[in-house]
Amino acid sequence: MEQNQVVKGSLTTIIMKLLEDNGRMYGYEITKAVKEATGNRMNITEAALYPALHKLVADGMLVTTTETVDGRMRKYYMLTKKGKKETVSKIQALKEAMESIHMILNPKLSNG
Amino acid sequence: MEQNQVVKGSLTTIIMKLLEDNGRMYGYEITKAVKEATGNRMNITEAALYPALHKLVADGMLVTTTETVDGRMRKYYMLTKKGKKETVSKIQALKEAMESIHMILNPKLSNG
């Protein structure tokens, strides 16, 4: 229905959560942060990340600034005011979706 | 990557988990079970459920038996041996994906 949608779109929420915590980040940095935070369990591909970032920019959730560091370009992403507000509700929705899945994986037995 | 895939495909894992717990269930029963287990938070649409069930049958994870109860047809689904084995690993993968998301949503601060 829609809770499934929430879980499915968790990548977007993850990106926004990281930006909420770190202020601004560039794409490659986000992939490293996810790997580090999850002890290498989760790996976001760039082919999934960049389209997601671009969509968030198109939707007015993020803005970018570009810098060149050590001869390499870095495109930093930051949450807009709208993006910050959306982040809060998206995190809440994701937590509730995870709680729902948890309830299914760990059912209360009626017959104790 | 693949952890995202796991979370995205959580519907399949939910179905298999319910069948693991309940032995056999029919489609409509599964939608009710999910609603009940999650306190109405999660709602699986039949349009998502039935194609998922049919794919699981096609993949050899489930088998079906049909009965008529009170004038209405019920198509019961059960895990095959292969399906039972797959259920274990899918649940494990889903738990790990949830743990990863949890770690991102609740990061350990390096600066205590």
Added chain:
DNA sequence: GTAAATGCATAATTTCATTAGGTATTAATT
């Protein structure tokens, strides 16, 4: 000098859920 790491990106495909329908029987309500 070759491979790995850093850094960006897209196109084609596949997978999956949603939207929007459809059929049929029984139980409950008006």
Added chain:
DNA sequence: AATTAATACCTAATGAAATTATGCATTTAC
């Protein structure tokens, strides 16, 4: 008696999102 809600199955078309498979360019490590 007629309508609505609940039970029970299903599919087609669309849309959203991730994967697979690439591509380019620079710097660091071997």
